[in-house]
Amino acid sequence: MTxxxxxxxxxxxxxxxxxxxxxxxxxxxxxxxxxLHGILAATVSNTARGKGRKATPRDFIPHWDQNREPDWQQMLATARALTSRLGGTDTSMEGVGDDTAE
Structure with a gap:
């Protein structure tokens, strides 16, 4: 509806x-x-985590930003930070996603 x-x-x-x-x-x-989905995702994440920082619903709630172009470097940094925070391993190839690799 308009x-x-x-x-x-x-x-x-x-x-x-x-x-x-x-x-x-x-x-x-x-x-x-x-x-509501953030609450659910945090609950599931916390049941599967080891010791350390508990996930909060805010960790899983997207921030919709309609007023700027997506920045791939920021998205990559966010993905790496979340992977690390959740105990994952970054298996990306060295240099892929860096400005220096062409």
């Missing part, structure tokens, strides 16, 4: 009620699903 369609269907009083409802019950929609 904003125009929403405003054609709901008046400001109804929108205000939805805002109040969300403030009481928590976020609605896709953001809520991300949080």
């Amino acid at each position: 904003v125009r369609e929403l405003l054609a269907r709901c008046d400001s009083a109804e929108l205000t009620e939805w805002i109040a409802y969300e403030r009481i019950t928590g976020v609605l929609g896709a953001e809520r699903a991300d949080i």
Whole structure:
């Protein structure tokens, strides 16, 4: 539904009620699903982990950034950090993904 369609269907009083409802019950929609899946993923991760830092739901909730181009170096660094944090091994080839390899 577009904003125009929403405003054609709901008046400001109804929108205000939805805002109040969300403030009481928590976020609605896709953001809520991300949080619920983060909780589930953290629970599963923590049951399979050894000693060390516990995973939190925030570790598994994506940060949707629609206003900038994806940076492959940052994505690679994030993937390596998460792999290390979760006790995995980086099996990538030496130099692959580095600026110096061409």
